[in-house]
Amino acid sequence: MAGPVTYIAQVLSLIRKEMLALVKDPANRTLLFMPAIMQALLFGYGATYDLTHAPYAVLDQSRGAASTELLARLDGTGVFERVATLTSSGQIAAMIDSGEALLVIALPADFEARLAAGREAPLQLILDGRNSSTAGLASAYVGAVVAAYNGTRGVSTPVTIERRAWFNPNLESRWNMMPALIAALSMMQTLLLAALSVAREREQGTFDQLLVTPLTPLQILIGKALPSMLVGIFQSTLIFLIILFWFQIPLNGSVWLLYLGLAMFTLASVGIGLSISAVSLTMQQAMLYTFMLIMPLMLLSGLLTPVRNMPEALQVATFVNPLRFGVDLVRRVYLEGATFGDVAFNFVPLLAVAAVTLPLAAWLFRNRLA
Amino acid sequence: MSDGGATITATGLRKTFAGPDGHAIAAIDDISLTVHPGKLTALVGPDGAGKTTLIRMIAGLLKPDAGSLCVLGIDVAADPQAVQDRISYMPQRFGLYEDLSVQENLDLYADLHGVPQKERKERFARMLEMTDMARFTERPAGKLSGGMKQKLGLACTLVRSPDLLLLDEPSVGVDPLSRRDLWKIVQQLVDDEKLSVIVSTAYMDEAERCAQVFVMNRGRLLAEGPPGDLKKQAAGLTFTATPPEGMPARELQARLIDAPDLIIDAVPRGGSVRFIRRPEADEARFFELLHDALVEARPEEIEDAFMMMLRRQERQDRKTPAEPAAASVAAKRRDNPDKPVIVVRDLVRKFGDFTAVASTSFDVAPGEIFGLLGPNGAGKTTTFRMLCGLLPATSGHLEVAGLNLRNARAEARGRIGYVSQKFALYGNLSVRENLEFFGGAYGLRGKALRTRIAASLERFDLDPAMQSGLLPAGYKQRLAMATGLLHEPDILFLDEPTSGIDPLARRAFWHTITSLAGDGVTIIITTHFMEEAEYCDRIAIQDAGEMLALGTPRAVRKEAGDEGMDMNNAFIAIVEQGRAARNRKPSAA
Numbered sequence: 001m002a003g004p005v006t007y008i009a010q011v012l013s014l015i016r017k018e019m020l021a022l023v024k025d026p027a028n029r030t031l032l033f034m035p036a037i038m039q040a041l042l043f044g045y046g047a048t049y050d051l052t053h054a055p056y057a058v059l060d061q062s063r064g065a066a067s068t069e070l071l072a073r074l075d076g077t078g079v080f081e082r083v084a085t086l087t088s089s090g091q092i093a094a095m096i097d098s099g100e101a102l103l104v105i106a107l108p109a110d111f112e113a114r115l116a117a118g119r120e121a122p123l124q125l126i127l128d129g130r131n132s133s134t135a136g137l138a139s140a141y142v143g144a145v146v147a148a149y150n151g152t153r154g155v156s157t158p159v160t161i162e163r164r165a166w167f168n169p170n171l172e173s174r175w176n177m178m179p180a181l182i183a184a185l186s187m188m189q190t191l192l193l194a195a196l197s198v199a200r201e202r203e204q205g206t207f208d209q210l211l212v213t214p215l216t217p218l219q220i221l222i223g224k225a226l227p228s229m230l231v232g233i234f235q236s237t238l239i240f241l242i243i244l245f246w247f248q249i250p251l252n253g254s255v256w257l258l259y260l261g262l263a264m265f266t267l268a269s270v271g272i273g274l275s276i277s278a279v280s281l282t283m284q285q286a287m288l289y290t291f292m293l294i295m296p297l298m299l300l301s302g303l304l305t306p307v308r309n310m311p312e313a314l315q316v317a318t319f320v321n322p323l324r325f326g327v328d329l330v331r332r333v334y335l336e337g338a339t340f341g342d343v344a345f346n347f348v349p350l351l352a353v354a355a356v357t358l359p360l361a362a363w364l365f366r367n368r369l370a
Numbered sequence: 371m372s373d374g375g376a377t378i379t380a381t382g383l384r385k386t387f388a389g390p391d392g393h394a395i396a397a398i399d400d401i402s403l404t405v406h407p408g409k410l411t412a413l414v415g416p417d418g419a420g421k422t423t424l425i426r427m428i429a430g431l432l433k434p435d436a437g438s439l440c441v442l443g444i445d446v447a448a449d450p451q452a453v454q455d456r457i458s459y460m461p462q463r464f465g466l467y468e469d470l471s472v473q474e475n476l477d478l479y480a481d482l483h484g485v486p487q488k489e490r491k492e493r494f495a496r497m498l499e500m501t502d503m504a505r506f507t508e509r510p511a512g513k514l515s516g517g518m519k520q521k522l523g524l525a526c527t528l529v530r531s532p533d534l535l536l537l538d539e540p541s542v543g544v545d546p547l548s549r550r551d552l553w554k555i556v557q558q559l560v561d562d563e564k565l566s567v568i569v570s571t572a573y574m575d576e577a578e579r580c581a582q583v584f585v586m587n588r589g590r591l592l593a594e595g596p597p598g599d600l601k602k603q604a605a606g607l608t609f610t611a612t613p614p615e616g617m618p619a620r621e622l623q624a625r626l627i628d629a630p631d632l633i634i635d636a637v638p639r640g641g642s643v644r645f646i647r648r649p650e651a652d653e654a655r656f657f658e659l660l661h662d663a664l665v666e667a668r669p670e671e672i673e674d675a676f677m678m679m680l681r682r683q684e685r686q687d688r689k690t691p692a693e694p695a696a697a698s699v700a701a702k703r704r705d706n707p708d709k710p711v712i713v714v715r716d717l718v719r720k721f722g723d724f725t726a727v728a729s730t731s732f733d734v735a736p737g738e739i740f741g742l743l744g745p746n747g748a749g750k751t752t753t754f755r756m757l758c759g760l761l762p763a764t765s766g767h768l769e770v771a772g773l774n775l776r777n778a779r780a781e782a783r784g785r786i787g788y789v790s791q792k793f794a795l796y797g798n799l800s801v802r803e804n805l806e807f808f809g810g811a812y813g814l815r816g817k818a819l820r821t822r823i824a825a826s827l828e829r830f831d832l833d834p835a836m837q838s839g840l841l842p843a844g845y846k847q848r849l850a851m852a853t854g855l856l857h858e859p860d861i862l863f864l865d866e867p868t869s870g871i872d873p874l875a876r877r878a879f880w881h882t883i884t885s886l887a888g889d890g891v892t893i894i895i896t897t898h899f900m901e902e903a904e905y906c907d908r909i910a911i912q913d914a915g916e917m918l919a920l921g922t923p924r925a926v927r928k929e930a931g932d933e934g935m936d937m938n939n940a941f942i943a944i945v946e947q948g949r950a951a952r953n954r955k956p957s958a959a
Contacts, residue, residue: 006815
C-alpha cells in the first residue's frame, strides 16, 4: 500500500513541519543566524594569540647610544608599546605585579661600555609568567629584535634560520582559528537544535501523536535529521562567507570538498544530538546533556590546542569526537587545499559516529520507556 | 471573627489581560459581590470563567484594573500583605515538595508561616487525622496519588488557622472518592472552626453543598444566591425521558439536543435522558419529539439552572458559533461485524515492582463506544497507552484491528486515530498546517488531502488560518478531533478528551462521538467525568490495576447495587467494594 512515493511524501511533510516550526518561532529565527555571525566576529577579533601592543617597561641604566637604538628597534616592531621608563630596579616588581607591563627590559649601567669593548653585554628580561604563552611569545620577539640588532653590529651568528610558514605566511593565529570555526560554531547550534527537536515534542506531548501515525522510525529519523542538517550547513555557510569576505582568508581548496566534508560532519553531529534528544524526557534534560558534552567536544577537537599535545589516553578519546575530524578536514581543505585523497581518512570516524548514533536515536524513539 | 462585617466586598471589579494574540481579554468584567463570614461560598463556572483571576485578586496576588475590593475589612490593593497574613490560599497546583515526606512538607510550611512549635503538634495531629494521612507521614509527597497530594496540599495550607480559606478548584483531576473526602474535610472546617471558605469549582454537584453560590461565565457574574434559590428558575421544566427497550439513552439524547427550540439541554443519565424543556416550547411538537419515550417530571437541580444560564448567555452573545455539524463520515464497511476489533487477554504491565495493570481481559466490538474509567492511578491510562501501541505490555495478548500496534507494520497504525489528554498538536503552526502535516503523515496528499481538510474544517467549524496554540480550549479539542479523524480511522482512541472544556463544548463533543459510532467507528475513551460514562455502550472500571466491573452502564449500576443510581455513586460503590474485597483477601489467605 505504502509505495515509495507515499513514503517520500510522508517524510517531506514531516520535514516541512519541522522547518515551519523552526521558522515560525521568532526566538528560533534569531537563533538561526545571529549567534553564528556574532561568534564568528568575536572569534575573529577576540580570539587571537598574536602579540600586539604588548606593554613593556624599560630600566635603562646605561643611557647610551646602543641602548637607545635597541629600544627604538623594539618600539618600531609595533608589537611592543612602552608604558613606563623606570629609574630604579625597585620599581620592577610593582610593574609586573600590577600587570601594567608584560615585561621589563633592564639594561645595566655597563651595557654601553661592554659593547664598545667588544665584550658580551647581557640585558635582563623580566617576564610575567602568569600567562606562559604570551610571555614565551614576547621573549621570542625580543630575541628576534636583539638578533637583528646583533646582525647590524656585524656580530656573526654562525647558523641563521630562514622561516617560511606555509599556508599561513604571517603565522596569524586568526588563519588557524577561523576556518575551524566553520565546523565548530555550527556544531554547537546543530547539536542543540537536534537535541531539542525530539525532547520538545516529548515534553509537549506531541511525540505520542507522532508515534501513533504510520510514520516509521526511519522516516521520523530522516524527517528530524535533515532539517537540523540544513540549518547546520546554512550556519557553516554564513561563517564561511564571513571568513572569506570579511576577514579575507583565502580559500585554497575545493568548495565542493569542503561542503562534502561539512555534510558528513553535520550528519555525525545531528546523530549525537538526536541520540541525546531521544533519551531526554524534557527540553531541560536535553539542554543539560548538550552543554555537558559541548565543552569536552571543543577541548578534544584540536580547535584551540593541537591534539598532538594531549596525553595518549585523551588522544584516543578524540577518535569518537566528530569535531576533531571536522576541524581537521575543514582546516586542511581551506588552508592547504587538500584533495579528497588527503582527507579521506577523516570521513571514516565521522561515518562511524553517524552509523552508531542515528540508528540508536531511531531505536530510542519508540523504546525509550516513559 | 470579631467584626460582624462582610468577609469580602467587591464593587465594579475588572481585570483585563493581553490575550495571546495581543487583544485585551476581560478575565473579570464588572463584578460586584459580597461574601459573608463563617460560610462555605462557591464560585462556579466553566473553565475560563474568571474564577482563578478573582481568587488571586482576593488573595492580593493580582491588582484589579478597576473597582474596589475589600477583604476582611482591608483594601487588598492598598495593603496586600495585611490580607495575606490572615488568609490561606491553595492554588490549583499546590507547591508540594515531591522529594520531601508528608511530615517534612508539613514542617516546611509550618516554618514558612512561622507557626510556633508548641501549636504544631496539636495542629499537625488534627490535620493528619482529618486527611486520614497519619499512616503516610514518612512517604515522599511525589509518591502519593493525585487525591492524596491534594489533601496534603490542603493540610499544608491549613498549618495555621486563617480567617479566610481560599481554595482554587481543589477537586480538579481528583477522582470521585478523593473528591468526596476533600469536601468532607472542608465541611468539617466550616462546621467546627466557623471558618470562611471560598472554593471555586467546575462541578455543579459541589456547588450544591455550599451556603452561597456565585455563578460565573466569561468574566461575568450570571447569578448568585443559595443553591436552593438558584435552581428555582428551572422549576417545572426538568424531566426524565426513558427510551423504549433496546434504544440506547444516548440516541434519544441526541434527538432531543438536536431540537434546540424545544429543549434547552439533555444528557443521558442512569439509562434515561434528563432534559430541560424550553418554557415556550410548542406542546404538540414537544410530544411528537418524545412520542416513544416515557417522560416523568424530576426535581430541578442546580446544574439545570446553570445550563439554562449558560445557554441564555450563549444566545445573547451569539459568539459561540453553532456546534459542529454531525455530518456523517462515509459509513464504514465492516468486514465482519461480529468479530471484535480489540481483543485483550490477561494484559499485565509492571513498572519495577509496581503492577500498574493486573491481568486485564476484554473485547470491543466494531462501532462500540467503550469507556475506560477509574480513579487516578488506577491503570486506565496505562491500559490505554498499551492499546495504542505507545507502551509495551509486560505480558498478555493484545490485538487491535487484528494486530499488536506496538510491533505492527506502519499501515496498521494508519487505521487508528488518537486524541490525547493534553493538546498535543503543534501550537505555533496554524490549524491548516497541523492538518496538512498529520494528513501527510497518514499518507494523504494532493487532492485527497485538500478535500479531507476542507471537509474537516467545515465539519468542526475551524478557521484554517488561526494559530492552533491560541485557540480556546474547546476549539483546540475540535482541532485534535479533526486531526484524529482526518484519515477516517476504524478505531478512535480518546484519552480524557473532555477535561478542561466547558459543559456546552462537552455536549457538542459527545454529539460528534455518538454520530461517529453510528457510522461504525469504534471509540475507546477514558474519562474522569462519571456522567459521561452514560454515553458509552460499555464501560470498564479499573482500580489499582484490577478490572472491577465491565459491562453496559446499566449493568454496572446494577452491580453497584441500584440500577437507578447515578454513575458517580455507582463508581464510588464499585471502587469501595473492590477495595474492601482486596483488604479481606490477605487475611483470608
